[in-house]
Amino acid sequence: MRLAKFDGGRIGIIVPGDAPADDRIVDISDLAPLPVGTWPPVAEIALIAQFAGIRPALEAAAAQRPAQRLAEVRLEAPVTWPNKLLAYPANYHAHIAEMSSQNRADKNGFFLKAPSSISGPNDPIVIPDIDGREVHHECELAIVIGKGGRHVARADALAHIFGYACLVDMTVRGQEERVMRKSFDTFCPLGPWIVTADEIDDPDRLDLQLTVNGEVRQQANTRDLIVDVRDMIVLASSVSTLYPGDVIATGTPEGVGPLAAGDTVVITIAGVGSMTLPVVQGQGGSNIAFEHHNALRAAGEEDRWKSGTATV
Ligand code: MN
Numbered sequence: 001m002r003l004a005k006f007d008g009g010r011i012g013i014i015v016p017g018d019a020p021a022d023d024r025i026v027d028i029s030d031l032a033p034l035p036v037g038t039w040p041p042v043a044e045i046a047l048i049a050q051f052a053g054i055r056p057a058l059e060a061a062a063a064q065r066p067a068q069r070l071a072e073v074r075l076e077a078p079v080t081w082p083n084k085l086l087a088y089p090a091n092y093h094a095h096i097a098e099m100s101s102q103n104r105a106d107k108n109g110f111f112l113k114a115p116s117s118i119s120g121p122n123d124p125i126v127i128p129d130i131d132g133r134e135v136h137h138e139c140e141l142a143i144v145i146g147k148g149g150r151h152v153a154r155a156d157a158l159a160h161i162f163g164y165a166c167l168v169d170m171t172v173r174g175q176e177e178r179v180m181r182k183s184f185d186t187f188c189p190l191g192p193w194i195v196t197a198d199e200i201d202d203p204d205r206l207d208l209q210l211t212v213n214g215e216v217r218q219q220a221n222t223r224d225l226i227v228d229v230r231d232m233i234v235l236a237s238s239v240s241t242l243y244p245g246d247v248i249a250t251g252t253p254e255g256v257g258p259l260a261a262g263d264t265v266v267i268t269i270a271g272v273g274s275m276t277l278p279v280v281q282g283q284g285g286s287n288i289a290f291e292h293h294n295a296l297r298a299a300g301e302e303d304r305w306k307s308g309t310a311t312v
Helices: 043-049 051-064 093-099 154-160 229-239 288-298 302-306
Strands: 002-006 010-015 024-027 085-087 125-129 135-137 139-145 161-168 188-196 207-212 215-221 247-249 264-269 273-285
Touching: 002 043, 010 043, 010 051, 043 051, 139 207, 139 215, 139 229, 154 161, 154 229, 161 264, 161 273, 188 273, 229 247, 288 302
Parallel strands: 085 247, 125 273
Antiparallel strands: 002 010, 002 188, 010 024, 139 161, 139 247, 161 188, 207 215, 207 264, 264 273
16 A cells, blocks of 8 residues: 655545556545644654554545546655654665765664655755755665564564655765754655555565666665664664654665756655655755864865864
């Protein structure tokens, strides 16, 4: 089943057509345990939490209710207010090599992005106005948690997954706190919907691809993950209780690179979906931390800052 949000927080089930252009959507907002359109927007998370009990009604609705053409609605991020947006760094061997990184997901664990960085499949990626910085795309598989829990065993890990989505982990490159560099609004496009876990035979065997202006920049398979999907659940839940609706960005393969206003990014994950995202230039976004490091770079003291001996 594909669960989507659309047109101001409504919740829908996608009814696939023979071709993607024939896909339709059935509004099942009334079947969510909480009213849609209220704030904070957590109706879909309540639905995910109670999905097993609601699923028969959802399937009946998808079969019996009138469906709109998908092209006639505006899809939104399928989850917008998760308790946590976890992310793994450096989780593919080749990406570590290209970044000359000492980080590894199995050595450094996970980090967090602001959930407010989540944007939808029809929202542009907004590049902040920061002098001299590259803003990179990272093509990632997203895990959406269905059943919460702490200290999840590897053998039980897949049972905690509600489904999967495409995710772009946008990043300002630099030395500042990673959380800040990755938490700008629109820095986490998520969607176009959530494919429930029962439709994915093996999450560790998924092809993923990201193109910029039609050119393939990232192409990989989740079989090359260093920490695989099960162990990402184990690792995260060893620290934090996972809740329904939590999102895990699973790490990016090689091929990351800068985006600029006017670019068009397409992320595709086989069996999951695809999003086409325009890139636009935003205003603002710099701050004293970015400006401080730009001053260090201008003075040639960036390396001395890392060693604690900079004078700027
Ligand atoms: Mn990433």
